[in-house]
Amino acid sequence: MEKRRGRKTAALAMPVYVRSFAAAVGKKEGEGPLKDCFDYISEDSYFGEQSWERAESHLLRQCFMLACDKAKLPPSELDYILSGDLLNQCISSAFAMRDTAVSYFGTYGACSTMAETLSLGAMLIDGGFAGNVCAVTGSHFCTAERQYRFPLEYGGVRTPTSQWTVTGAGAVVLSRGRGAIELTHITTGAITDAGITDVNNMGAAMAPAAFDTLVSHFRDLGRSFADYDAVFTGDLGAVGHDLLQTMLHDAGYDTGVKLMDCGMLIYDRKTQNVNSGGSGCGCSASVLAAHILPAIEKGIWKRVLFAATGALLSTTSAQQGESIPGICHAVVLEREAEEWKS
Amino acid sequence: MEKRRGRKTAALAMPVYVRSFAAAVGKKEGEGPLKDCFDYISEDSYFGEQSWERAESHLLRQCFMLACDKAKLPPSELDYILSGDLLNQCISSAFAMRDTAVSYFGTYGACSTMAETLSLGAMLIDGGFAGNVCAVTGSHFCTAERQYRFPLEYGGVRTPTSQWTVTGAGAVVLSRGRGAIELTHITTGAITDAGITDVNNMGAAMAPAAFDTLVSHFRDLGRSFADYDAVFTGDLGAVGHDLLQTMLHDAGYDTGVKLMDCGMLIYDRKTQNVNSGGSGCGCSASVLAAHILPAIEKGIWKRVLFAATGALLSTTSAQQGESIPGICHAVVLEREAEEWKS
Numbered sequence A, B: 001m002e003k004r005r006g007r008k009t010a011a012l013a014m015p016v017y018v019r020s021f022a023a024a025v026g027k028k029e030g031e032g033p034l035k036d037c038f039d040y041i042s043e044d045s046y047f048g049e050q051s052w053e054r055a056e057s058h059l060l061r062q063c064f065m066l067a068c069d070k071a072k073l074p075p076s077e078l079d080y081i082l083s084g085d086l087l088n089q090c091i092s093s094a095f096a097m098r099d100t101a102v103s104y105f106g107t108y109g110a111c112s113t114m115a116e117t118l119s120l121g122a123m124l125i126d127g128g129f130a131g132n133v134c135a136v137t138g139s140h141f142c143t144a145e146r147q148y149r150f151p152l153e154y155g156g157v158r159t160p161t162s163q164w165t166v167t168g169a170g171a172v173v174l175s176r177g178r179g180a181i182e183l184t185h186i187t188t189g190a191i192t193d194a195g196i197t198d199v200n201n202m203g204a205a206m207a208p209a210a211f212d213t214l215v216s217h218f219r220d221l222g223r224s225f226a227d228y229d230a231v232f233t234g235d236l237g238a239v240g241h242d243l244l245q246t247m248l249h250d251a252g253y254d255t256g257v258k259l260m261d262c263g264m265l266i267y268d269r270k271t272q273n274v275n276s277g278g279s280g281c282g283c284s285a286s287v288l289a290a291h292i293l294p295a296i297e298k299g300i301w302k303r304v305l306f307a308a309t310g311a312l313l314s315t316t317s318a319q320q321g322e323s324i325p326g327i328c329h330a331v332v333l334e335r336e337a338e339e340w341k342s
Helices: A052-071 A088-097 A110-125 A141-148 A204-220 A237-250 A281-297 A317-318 B054-071 B087-095 B110-126 B141-148 B202-221 B237-250 B281-297 B316-318
Strands: A009-011 A016-026 A080-086 A104-105 A133-137 A166-176 A181-187 A230-235 A258-263 A301-313 A328-334 B010-012 B014-026 B082-083 B102-106 B132-139 B167-177 B181-187 B230-233 B257-263 B303-311 B327-335
Touching: A009 A204, A009 A328, A016 A052, A016 A110, A016 A281, A016 B237, A052 A088, A052 A133, A052 A166, A052 B054, A080 A110, A080 B132, A088 A104, A088 A133, A088 B087, A104 B110, A110 A141, A110 A181, A110 A281, A110 A301, A110 A328, A110 B102, A110 B110, A110 B230, A133 A281, A133 B237, A141 B230, A166 A281, A181 A281, A204 A301, A204 A328, A230 A237, A230 A281, A237 A258, A258 B257, A258 B281, A258 B327, A281 A301, A281 A328, A301 B237, A317 B087, A328 B167, B010 B087, B010 B202, B014 B054, B014 B110, B014 B202, B054 B087, B054 B141, B054 B167, B082 B087, B082 B202, B082 B230, B082 B316, B082 B327, B087 B102, B087 B327, B110 B167, B110 B181, B110 B281, B110 B303, B132 B281, B181 B202, B202 B303, B230 B281, B237 B257, B281 B303, B281 B327
Parallel strands: A080 A104, A080 A133, A230 A258, A230 A301, B082 B102, B082 B132, B230 B257, B230 B303
Antiparallel strands: A009 A181, A016 A166, A016 A181, A133 A166, A181 A328, A301 A328, B010 B181, B014 B167, B014 B181, B132 B167, B181 B327, B303 B327
16 A cells, blocks of 8 residues: 555555564573574574674574575565665675575664665555565674774773674564464655764764654554563663653653563573664564564564664764764554455 | 476566666766767766765666666666675765665676676565666776785786776666566576686676576577577677677587677777777676666567676785686566567
8 A cells, every 4th residue: 555645654455474583693692582583593693604703694694594484485485575784785694695696675774774665665565566476684783893992902991881792693584464463554654863972872873863764654554552562672771761761751642661672672681781782784573583583573563663763874984073873664463464454 | 487497497487577767877988889878978087976885886876876866766666776886895876875765685796797697686576575676886987906916007918818997887777567678587697617716808798697697598598590680798808709609519519790898899909909809897887787678678679688707816816826706697688579569
């Protein structure tokens, strides 16, 4: 269904369901609060490879294959793969998927990639272009540190507002038709720049984008927090989450206890030394596949809004004094959605 | 219309037309064979900005606004913008679009971005999600040299197989309905890696992907070169173009004089010191908007296959000894397409 001009939310016209999902993570994530929820936990930060970049690629590939296995679909049965990551020129996703022989759409949405690829994938199915697609993304602490910050050996002190890039990946296979978990609505964010320039405070840079997308979503559909069992942002961390709560309260929204952040769920902030929380493409992707989708499948939550957030900066833009644009894409995931019951 | 399993080509079920297009380039491109075709030629490689990265962003923004103006649409009438570029974390497109307030899908397809964004944009319209979208991308010689190769001041000697990154951008507004130029079919490439490791020979790295996408396209639709007035690859350059010709001839295809490459059209290789030809996201994008679309509009060509090519490497992957994966996405552009005449 066409979204109405000036709005950001589209409703699917046909049922699209989550056929399978998988989450694979590193050792630290496997010691956190969700330790019993992941499909695979690696004890080796190199994942058997010779560089961290290859390790990240290995992780994405492994997670993708797990999701295909759980869907009982060989990759050749997929019509499209949609993927992206944080590395320069998105090499971890490209190298992970280079042997699949499947039509490939590369995306760049920073840490919002899981929601972006789910959005595009669902629209390709709803539009009649595909029967099965896979949305996959991930990140690795060591590649992100090397690329965005300092050599690990430097041992830089991290600020209280900083976040810890998740070593993890998530993959979701979407298919045409009805299923236990359906994707019903898509809110595609615009780039939002509130002028934040502190690269150690991504939560503050992304919170305005999350606010804009959540408010657009509620306005477009005439809904509020009361219509959801849970609303997840991607990786705002504690600092960004507090900012978003404040912005929403100031705008008259009662978030109650329903607003949660994947970056605050994946680690124990008291004991795991992650400061404001987790971040990275793999943060919301792995929490989605390990925690959110299983809970919807079990019927614990009936309707969830998954709103992944991304900071669209580079080291060059930061060094040139630019502020940090943010983006947030959201999808509605629902257990046996009402829309298709008639 | 769903593409059949295992195929790479989808046919649109509803008419989607090219509502407007624009090309903006730098001085060198404005001195080349297409000098009379561009909407804007800048004499200043900084485009009035203080860094080359900001210049590239300015160029994309300017080209986007030109296309909106020519479409007589303010950006607020767009349902989605699809964009991407070559810079780390795609900053030139993100910063160019950060003030538009339009739902934004970031893509990464390296130099195939124009075809990727046209593909996704057309599918969003055909799927009923949008009435108007803008696909936009570009590149800048100076940002690409700094990021991928050497400081300009170093004056490195360029190999005969190397290509010159185009300072240029292209933007296309697609809308629902019939028009003089319609987009009818989309072939979405898979990642193809033939094991090329020479970062100064992107043409060789991308030619196998172009071959795979062209052959898939012809096979899926039961077509050949005879069904097209012209077939354009993105930026193979002379070396990659020769390789592709050889591969196609070996596979039994008669390319005739119909197979052309945007990277060989934008510069005069005899006088402009570009070695194998042009490259970069802005190469196929600006040639599409300055040369290909106007010729279809004028009725010089009736049906054209536009197959943009990308090399999915980074400096890190190259330094780690990885080969260079390529990808090629193609769209069919047709003057008053037969499909909708009934």
